[in-house]
Amino acid sequence: MSKENIITIDNKQFTFEPGETILEVAQKNNIFIPTLCHLKGATPTGACRVCVVEVKGARDIVPSCSTPASPGMLVRSESPAVIKARKNIIQLMLASGHHNCAIRDFEPDDWTSFHLKVLKDDNYNELCPVWGDCRLQDLAYRYQVTTKALPLSAPNYPMETVNPFIIRDFSRCILCGRCVQACREIQVNNAIDFGYRGAKAKIVAGTDVLLKDSDCVFCGECVQVCPVGALVPKETFQNKRRFEKTEKVRTTCSYCGVGCQIDLTVQNNKIVQINGAEAEPNHGSLCVKGRYGYDFVASKDRLTTPLIRKDGNLEEATWDEALNLVATKFADIKAKHGADTMGVLTSARVTNEDNYIAQKFTRAVLQTNNIDHCARL
Amino acid sequence: MTNTIADIETADVILVTGSNTTENHPVLSAFIKRATLKDKTLIVVDPRKIKLTEHAQKWLRPQLGTDIAWINGLMHVIIKEDLHDKEFINNRTEGFDQVLEIIKKYTPTYVEDITGIPANDIIETARLFAKADKASICYCMGITQHTCGTDNVKSLANLSMLCGHLGKAGGGVNPLRGQNNVQGACDMGGLPNVFTAYQKVDDPSAIKKYETVWGVTGLSNKPGLPVTEMIHKAEQGNFKSLYIIGENPLVSDPDLNHAEKAFKNLEFLVVQDIFLTETAQIADVVLPSFCFAEKDGTFSNTERRVQRVRKAVEAPGFAREDWEITCEIATRMGTPMHYGSPSEIFEEIRKVTPSYAGINWNRIENGGIHWPCPTVDHPGTPILHTAQFTRGKGLFHAIEHQPPAELPDAEYPFMLTTGRILYHYHTGSMTMKSEGLNSLSPECFVEISPNDAAKLDINNGEMVDVFSRRGKIKAKLAISSKAVDGTIFIPFHFAKAAANRLTNAKLDPVAKIPEFKVCAITIQKAA
Ligand code: SF4
Ligand code: SF4
Ligand code: SF4
Numbered sequence A: 001m002s003k004e005n006i007i008t009i010d011n012k013q014f015t016f017e018p019g020e021t022i023l024e025v026a027q028k029n030n031i032f033i034p035t036l037c038h039l040k041g042a043t044p045t046g047a048c049r050v051c052v053v054e055v056k057g058a059r060d061i062v063p064s065c066s067t068p069a070s071p072g073m074l075v076r077s078e079s080p081a082v083i084k085a086r087k088n089i090i091q092l093m094l095a096s097g098h099h100n101c102a103i104r105d106f107e108p109d110d111w112t113s114f115h116l117k118v119l120k121d122d123n124y125n126e127l128c129p130v131w132g133d134c135r136l137q138d139l140a141y142r143y144q145v146t147t148k149a150l151p152l153s154a155p156n157y158p159m160e161t162v163n164p165f166i167i168r169d170f171s172r173c174i175l176c177g178r179c180v181q182a183c184r185e186i187q188v189n190n191a192i193d194f195g196y197r198g199a200k201a202k203i204v205a206g207t208d209v210l211l212k213d214s215d216c217v218f219c220g221e222c223v224q225v226c227p228v229g230a231l232v233p234k235e236t237f238q239n240k241r242r243f244e245k246t247e248k249v250r251t252t253c254s255y256c257g258v259g260c261q262i263d264l265t266v267q268n269n270k271i272v273q274i275n276g277a278e279a280e281p282n283h284g285s286l287c288v289k290g291r292y293g294y295d296f297v298a299s300k301d302r303l304t305t306p307l308i309r310k311d312g313n314l315e316e317a318t319w320d321e322a323l324n325l326v327a328t329k330f331a332d333i334k335a336k337h338g339a340d341t342m343g344v345l346t347s348a349r350v351t352n353e354d355n356y357i358a359q360k361f362t363r364a365v366l367q368t369n370n371i372d373h374c375a376r377l
Numbered sequence B: 001m002t003n004t005i006a007d008i009e010t011a012d013v014i015l016v017t018g019s020n021t022t023e024n025h026p027v028l029s030a031f032i033k034r035a036t037l038k039d040k041t042l043i044v045v046d047p048r049k050i051k052l053t054e055h056a057q058k059w060l061r062p063q064l065g066t067d068i069a070w071i072n073g074l075m076h077v078i079i080k081e082d083l084h085d086k087e088f089i090n091n092r093t094e095g096f097d098q099v100l101e102i103i104k105k106y107t108p109t110y111v112e113d114i115t116g117i118p119a120n121d122i123i124e125t126a127r128l129f130a131k132a133d134k135a136s137i138c139y140c141m142g143i144t145q146h147t148c149g150t151d152n153v154k155s156l157a158n159l160s161m162l163c164g165h166l167g168k169a170g171g172g173v174n175p176l177r178g179q180n181n182v183q184g185a186c187d188m189g190g191l192p193n194v195f196t197a198y199q200k201v202d203d204p205s206a207i208k209k210y211e212t213v214w215g216v217t218g219l220s221n222k223p224g225l226p227v228t229e230m231i232h233k234a235e236q237g238n239f240k241s242l243y244i245i246g247e248n249p250l251v252s253d254p255d256l257n258h259a260e261k262a263f264k265n266l267e268f269l270v271v272q273d274i275f276l277t278e279t280a281q282i283a284d285v286v287l288p289s290f291c292f293a294e295k296d297g298t299f300s301n302t303e304r305r306v307q308r309v310r311k312a313v314e315a316p317g318f319a320r321e322d323w324e325i326t327c328e329i330a331t332r333m334g335t336p337m338h339y340g341s342p343s344e345i346f347e348e349i350r351k352v353t354p355s356y357a358g359i360n361w362n363r364i365e366n367g368g369i370h371w372p373c374p375t376v377d378h379p380g381t382p383i384l385h386t387a388q389f390t391r392g393k394g395l396f397h398a399i400e401h402q403p404p405a406e407l408p409d410a411e412y413p414f415m416l417t418t419g420r421i422l423y424h425y426h427t428g429s430m431t432m433k434s435e436g437l438n439s440l441s442p443e444c445f446v447e448i449s450p451n452d453a454a455k456l457d458i459n460n461g462e463m464v465d466v467f468s469r470r471g472k473i474k475a476k477l478a479i480s481s482k483a484v485d486g487t488i489f490i491p492f493h494f495a496k497a498a499a500n501r502l503t504n505a506k507l508d509p510v511a512k513i514p515e516f517k518v519c520a521i522t523i524q525k526a527a
Helices: A022-028 A080-095 A108-122 A135-142 A178-186 A221-225 A234-238 A288-292 A319-337 A352-366 B026-037 B051-055 B067-080 B086-092 B096-105 B108-115 B119-131 B149-162 B182-187 B204-214 B227-235 B256-265 B322-332 B342-352 B435-440 B450-456
Strands: A006-009 A012-015 A052-055 A074-076 A166-168 A192-195 A202-205 A231-233 A247-252 A261-267 A270-276 A307-310 A313-316 A342-345 B013-017 B041-045 B058-060 B135-139 B173-175 B241-245 B268-273 B285-288 B297-300 B305-309 B414-419 B445-448 B463-467 B472-479 B487-491 B519-525
Touching: A006 A022, A052 A080, A080 A135, A166 A234, A178 A192, A178 A221, A178 B026, A221 A231, A221 A270, A231 A234, A234 A270, A247 B305, A270 A288, A288 B026, A288 B435, A307 A319, A319 A342, A319 B241, A319 B268, A319 B285, A319 B322, A342 A352, A342 B227, A352 B182, A352 B204, A352 B297, A352 B322, A352 B342, B013 B026, B013 B119, B026 B041, B026 B051, B041 B051, B041 B119, B058 B119, B067 B096, B067 B108, B067 B119, B067 B149, B086 B149, B108 B119, B135 B149, B149 B173, B182 B297, B204 B342, B227 B256, B241 B322, B297 B342, B445 B450, B450 B472, B450 B519
Parallel strands: A006 A074, A342 B241, B013 B041, B013 B135, B041 B058, B135 B173, B241 B268, B268 B285, B414 B487, B445 B472
Antiparallel strands: A006 A012, A052 A074, A166 A231, A192 A202, A247 A261, A261 A270, A307 A313, A307 B285, B297 B305, B414 B519, B445 B487, B463 B472, B463 B519
16 A cells, blocks of 8 residues: 555555545544435435534635545545534434424423424324434534524425325425435336425435335335334334334345345334345345335234144144144055155255255155246246 | 345346346345346346336347247357357356357347247347357246256356356346245255255165254165145045145145135145144144244245344234144153244254354344355355355256147137235235235236237227136236236136136146246137
8 A cells, every 4th residue: 555645634644546535435434424414325415414523724614525636635524613514414414304302402381382383294193203212302412402493484395195005204304315315226126306496405206206106116225214203104103112122133135136245123023114234145135025014024814723634624733733633644645645755845044954955755655756836936 | 146245246147037126025126126236237037028028228028938048049149159168168168069059040030930039039138148248147937937947057057157247246047036935945955855955855875864952863865756746646536634834735836726626625735824724624633823023033035135023913813833843742652842933943954954054143144145155164055156056067958949838729718827916925925914915916917918908809908718728717807017018917816716726736747846937828708
């Protein structure tokens, strides 16, 4: 590495690769710079400006996400000027729209009327549905931002709820553009974009139609990257126990052969949400089946007990009855007609371990090679 | 796949054929689409104007079942214009001369006559593919589900070898596996002719190894029957019992009317599943099992990456794990099979499966490993054939075009092709339990071009009867710009209007895959 490629952040020296941004160097070295619009894997837009830093010799503070590191650069990541700028940005965002997370700091009467109105608009009886899981809220808390003096703003556009999976709450949108980048640069579904100008700005699907009537394929990438409560999975609104204990389990999607890594959120023995894991091969991305198609796990139609056909009908039985019957019948048929009149269909759906046992059973116990699965189908 | 999913994004040219990737492998399709944002070239060869064609530089539209012809056509042009990779052909392959002979007659105009692809498109595509530094081929069931499926696959391998695009990053011939663990089911010996890792059942040394590890004697050295032949024998009354684990052939099999009869003919049918599927409903015994979220284990994805499956919730009622149920049956038949946990089974798998021998659950705790991985210090093999092919030299196959088993005629004037859609999966036993997915895709449809619909004088959304020589279904007509004149598409997920009542069970002679992708049908307004 050439000697010149050294940059100083907060009095510490770091090397960098040509082309790396200040933000990338900072993140690599565990220096905190807040971001809202920045999305890994997409072109930096510098839209939110919350990642600003001070660079010695520059006329103004600069967005770190779109400023390349250069040799000898002296950066201050949290100077008073930087903090002031960040506070301003956060304050403006927090004051516009329905951010009823109680971090805004109101006069008590104002809070009550504001909150009641938001509850009515949301048709939801709690604080913001992503309370505790919101980057704007985190930053407002970190920088102790208050919005007491600022006027309340009415939402420009009503909430959109008419699709099975995604709620679009324009009143909480901070127009950071991450969803647009996720849709256009990561999933390349090109369903949404910025629409209208100025105070009327809105993220629109197609020609400002409902998501379900647009090119949207409900992959949910936009929801996963939205830093605030503007894109919310419907399941979050439906979950009445948001604040009860949950557990996260990393596993593999059970639909197609891509084998996306998924993080299941589990509560009271039930999957309540699935997110794409930041891992190979999918790096956070999922499709509609992997992300939302998990109802079947807790379906009331699941088989819960063995069934045996008696007088033409399938009737409930104990495991002992069922297993003994199967073992006896298999043994009989093998003795009477020979193993090669028997077969096993194993499955592309079950695990390697299950498949291995199925072929071992076929070959070692039934003593035939009549085993197959539906791969060819 | 010979290469990895991430690797596709690094190719200069990506040729996708017989794969409706955005609907069947959505996340993988994002890699392909992202490549086009970086000025990489995407070529789609597909009978339907699928979504991916919107991102493609070129879309070639072959008549159904004419894949060998267009592939031979590309090779013809590449050789004629001297664009082939002679060094690769000399050093790494054999059998090239026969190919040279056979492709002589596949001139662009000859190919146009067979496939309907304009001669000029064949020429341009051949140049794009051959001149690329790295070109990747991705294919799916649109290539394999034909009577000539095996030959289609060999033809694609020919094309890739011809240009030296195999065995390197950004290249390869990449079959996209449909179901989550098709790769694993094959790796684990869920096939009639091979043990795990494709060791032949008639190889005495393999038999000996298995008999030792399993502590048994008398393993059969006679290759077994593929599912399609088991069903055929059952129909004739020569097959007595089936034990079906997690499959629903009564929706997924071709020519369902016959399959149904075959299953009913069995003396004893056991179905092990998580739902009372169409197949379970006619079983003699139904055994309730766990779904993926309830078990620990591994799946192997389409890029041969062995990944962990982890238990997140408890299974309902008295359901039990699949392997445990199978072991119980074995034990009750007098051959005890006992394991403490799935990881113990995996340890046994390693012993008999060379390509998995170096993988253990500790190593894949934080991310999967691509097989072959022969030893615990081996990093795994993301890209196959980098130094040599499995058999040493790559073998060219000289292959002639063969028409599909059934073609349209006066009585059945349309071609039918079947497939999947984004919102459902296979026979729908899982996705159709989701209100959300059902509301986005509630029912079966018959996709037709605007021209054909006008000719038939039937409107969008009207119910139609669809007939083939084997059966009949009723579904809604859906006029779509994806469809091309003369070709109808019907998704096979829906049991109520099962497309497989129409399809042809005629098999590829080698892979025994039925010709799901072409048959002749006729359509009329529903009675
Ligand atoms: S769900 Fe996916 S396709 Fe739909 S808008 Fe979001 S990112 Fe785009
Ligand atoms: S919806 Fe969310 S991600 Fe999209 S612009 Fe608004 S705040 Fe940003
Ligand atoms: S999330 Fe979608 S693309 Fe990924 S493995 Fe599951 S079904 Fe396949």
